[in-house]
Amino acid sequence: xxxxxxIITVLITVGIAWGSLGxxxxxxxxxxxxxxxxxxxxxxxxxxxxxxxxxLDTAAEIMRxxxxxxxxxxxxxxxVVGDRAIVVQLPGVTDRDRALQAxxxxxxxxxxxVNGEYLTSPALxxxxxxxxxxxxxxxxxxxxxDVTVRAYLYDQDEIFVYxxxxxxxxxxxxxxxxxxxxxxxxxxxxxxxxxxxxxxGEKFREATKVLAGYPSGDPRRQLAIVVxxxxxxxxxxxxxxSPTEGLDPKSVVITVGTSGEAQQEAEDLAAILxxxxxxxxFERERVESVSATLGAESLKAGxxxxxxxxxxxxxxxxxxxxxxxxxxxxxxxxxGSLVLSVIILLGQTQGTTLTLAGVTGVIVSIGxxxxxxxxxxxxxxxxxxxxxxxxxxxxxAFDTAFRTMVTGDTVTLLGAALxxxxxxxxxxxxxxxxxxxxxxxxxVAYFYTRPMTYLFGRSPLCEGGVFSIEGAMGKSSxxxxxxxxxxxxx
Numbered sequence: 001x002x003x004x005x006x007i008i009t010v011l012i013t014v015g016i017a018w019g020s021l022g023x024x025x026x027x028x029x030x031x032x033x034x035x036x037x038x039x040x041x042x043x044x045x046x047x048x049x050x051x052x053x054x055x056l057d058t059a060a061e062i063m064r065x066x067x068x069x070x071x072x073x074x075x076x077x078x079x080v081v082g083d084r085a086i087v088v089q090l091p092g093v094t095d096r097d098r099a100l101q102a103x104x105x106x107x108x109x110x111x112x113x114v115n116g117e118y119l120t121s122p123a124l125x126x127x128x129x130x131x132x133x134x135x136x137x138x139x140x141x142x143x144x145x146d147v148t149v150r151a152y153l154y155d156q157d158e159i160f161v162y163x164x165x166x167x168x169x170x171x172x173x174x175x176x177x178x179x180x181x182x183x184x185x186x187x188x189x190x191x192x193x194x195x196x197x198x199x200x201g202e203k204f205r206e207a208t209k210v211l212a213g214y215p216s217g218d219p220r221r222q223l224a225i226v227v228x229x230x231x232x233x234x235x236x237x238x239x240x241x242s243p244t245e246g247l248d249p250k251s252v253v254i255t256v257g258t259s260g261e262a263q264q265e266a267e268d269l270a271a272i273l274x275x276x277x278x279x280x281x282f283e284r285e286r287v288e289s290v291s292a293t294l295g296a297e298s299l300k301a302g303x304x305x306x307x308x309x310x311x312x313x314x315x316x317x318x319x320x321x322x323x324x325x326x327x328x329x330x331x332x333x334x335x336g337s338l339v340l341s342v343i344i345l346l347g348q349t350q351g352t353t354l355t356l357a358g359v360t361g362v363i364v365s366i367g368x369x370x371x372x373x374x375x376x377x378x379x380x381x382x383x384x385x386x387x388x389x390x391x392x393x394x395x396x397a398f399d400t401a402f403r404t405m406v407t408g409d410t411v412t413l414l415g416a417a418l419x420x421x422x423x424x425x426x427x428x429x430x431x432x433x434x435x436x437x438x439x440x441x442x443x444v445a446y447f448y449t450r451p452m453t454y455l456f457g458r459s460p461l462c463e464g465g466v467f468s469i470e471g472a473m474g475k476s477s478x479x480x481x482x483x484x485x486x487x488x489x490x
Contacts, residue, residue, distance in 0.1 A: 017337040040093050044286040053080070059278045076090050114234055152164075162231045178274070200249070222237075375408075457469065
């Protein structure tokens with residue numbers, strides 16, 4: 001390595017590290033923080049005994065797609081724990097009830113013919129008191145949805161109870177659904193447009209033929225759209241629908257409304273229909289919330305611990321290795337800038353979040369990269385004490401030291417990879433940052449530490465004075481005459 005090449009290599013490496021971090025920060029990018037650092041909540045859902053592992057995996061994936069569809073959630077962590085539990089961590093969630101509904105709602109959909117509807121308030125009961133046997137709307141009794149039998153179901157506002165017959169078709173007959181704003185009518189409204197399977201479309205057509213056979217105004221002309229045992233809406237078949245032809249399934253829309261929350265309701269319903277029902281029911285066992293204030297305090301404490309540790313080890317390196325301590329101190333800023341840049345980039349492109357465990361991984365990685373400096377500097381000492389000239393020691397020691405670094409970092413990297421694959425929850429964050437830091441350590445060692453130490457070895461800081469590299473090397477144990485032979489051999 002010559003001096004010009006060393007200078008160019010150092011400038012490019014430092015420029016990439018400091019420049020990339022500076023550019024990201026200037027663009028307003030920052031690490032996406034996890035639940036424990038920015039607040040949010042976690043919920044534990046438990047499936048019935050005997051639920052198969054494949055069923056839990058399917059449910060977890062459906063939950064993930066639903067949550068990501070909500071928006072405003074940074075990298076939800078959804079993991080199967082044990083034999084029948086799923087733990088969902090949702091950092092940065094502001095609408096807790098909406099997210100809980102998306103996670104825990106099974107999403108069972110059915111289209112059921114209506115026999116009648118009844119007001120649930122005694123003050124609003126129908127004049128004839130025509131309520132089905134066994135149903136007292138004033139008591140608000142719980143009614144179970146079974147798509148194969150007749151049932152009494154509340155509407156979403158619990159104002160009406162619907163008397164419904166077995167379902168004409170279910171969510172299995174729907175392939176897709178999307179929310180959109182319809183310009184029809186006076187003011188326009190939000191609707192959900194479902195897409196049926198070929199068989200489901202025919203089922204729907206046949207259902208509307210039956211309903212169209214009832215006179216206009218008859219409640220039996222209504223088709224209840226039921227989601228998880230609640231009647232979401234019960235539109236009546238239009239008067240122009242023929243009882244011999246039915247309604248075209250390609251023209252079906254579910255009207256949500258024009259209220260301020262209509263768009264949200266339409267998008268949520270579309271997500272449930274689009275991603276399908278959960279394959280099993282879940283009980284909400286525990287909900288844990290982390291306030292944004294507590295998260296900020298955790299982040300501050302983690303950063304403070306890292307800064308204190310960095311200052312301590314930087315001070316030790318300056319005292320013990322003199323001017324080489326400057327090499328390691330600047331190297332730590334290069335290392336830290338690269339690690340932070342990678343974390344920010346992953347957050348922006350992959351949604352990866354930085355958790356407190358991840359911060360711990362970064363702090364631990366400081367020790368890993370410092371260990372690489374110690375290996376190299378101690379190898380320089382060993383070479384010099386064995387009689388090799390200082391500049392020759394710097395150049396010759398790196399190859400041996402780098403092999404040691406690669407061996408040590410490979411073990412750490414394998415451990416981080418295994419930990420990431422086998423662990424759950426925040427431990428994955430620790431493994432990820434540790435793995436990133438290990439790779440960055442090797443990059444910095446080869447493209448920064450090697451050329452920078454070479455340049456220091458050819459500067460006034462190499463020899464002479466207590467703070468020089470020579471001052472940190474100690475005395476040679478080789479006879480000066482033998483040292484000359486070593487110099488010639490080098």
